[in-house]
Amino acid sequence: MKVKIAEVIGFCFGVERAIDIALKASKEGEVFTLGPLIHNKEVIEDLEKKGIKIANSIEEIKSKKMIIRAHGAPPSIYEEAKIFEKEIYDGTCPYVKLVQNKAKELFEEGYEVVIIGKKEHPEIKGVLGYIQNKGIVITSEEDVHKYDFNKKRIGIVVQTTFREDIFLNIVNRILEKSFEIKIFNTRCPDTKLRQKNTRELAKECDVMIIVGGKDSSNTKRLFEISKKYSKKAYHIEKPEEIKKEWFKNANSVGVAGGSSTPKEIVLKVKEIIENID
Secondary structure (H helix, E strand, O other), rough: EEEEEEEOOOOOHHHHHHHHHHHHHHHHHEEEEEEOOOOHHHHHHHHHOOOOOEEEOOOHOOOOEEEEOOOOOOOOHOOOOOOHHOOOEEEOOOOHHHHHHHHHHHHHHEEEEEEOOOOOHHHHHHHHHHOOOOEEOOOHHHHHOOOOOOOOEEEEEEEOOOOOOHHHHHHHHHHHHHEEEEEEOOOOOOHHHHHHHHHHHHHOOOOOEEEOOOOOOOHHHHHHHHHHOOOOOEEOOOOHHHHHHHHOOOEEEEEEEOOOOHHHHHHHHHHHHHOOO
């Protein structure tokens, strides 16, 4: 059984940057992130051991220092942090910051802003805050039919980790109904490359193993792509979840990891699969 690994594995730039910022903030004692810094349980547990705790609200933050998670936050959070006299360490991924800025730009230019992404994702909640929570969030082609876009100026941004094929299909549906459209393709370059790698790998392999947090949006997208193009696909968070029966009669296995999955965990998964009898 041949085991192939995706070309791009390990932390993406935004995740690595957020972790570095958090570790810097924690040098002088315990600090808190508002919500999980990233979507990976093992990494979060490791950060907690280093004094980086999670709070669900600013009121819960017991330290002077406060960290904004990689997914970003709405302007109201920054304002509230000032009221509580917190020192802010901003771990917002620069690509997420781009979505925020472009959405705000479209809103100020008078466009009705459409955000293509998952409504409950923290990144989207943050972006909505930059346009006074007046944007339309669309997740699927079916959602497009819920709104009247006729004779309206529509401005579009997209969640950094959203699937490219679904994004393009949604845009095409909006194009059919709209008068004027301005689009910023704000998908993250790392996400684009990982999704491309995973798609190519899934086409070649009988079984795909996607490694990453179950709450991780970008990891879920890799799993969706794998299910579409490979015979079998499994989403795991850690090597211990691997089951021998998954690989029965398989000639080739592909392994890929989300952008918040440590490189060593992906390599460990590959090693375990290679040693299956």
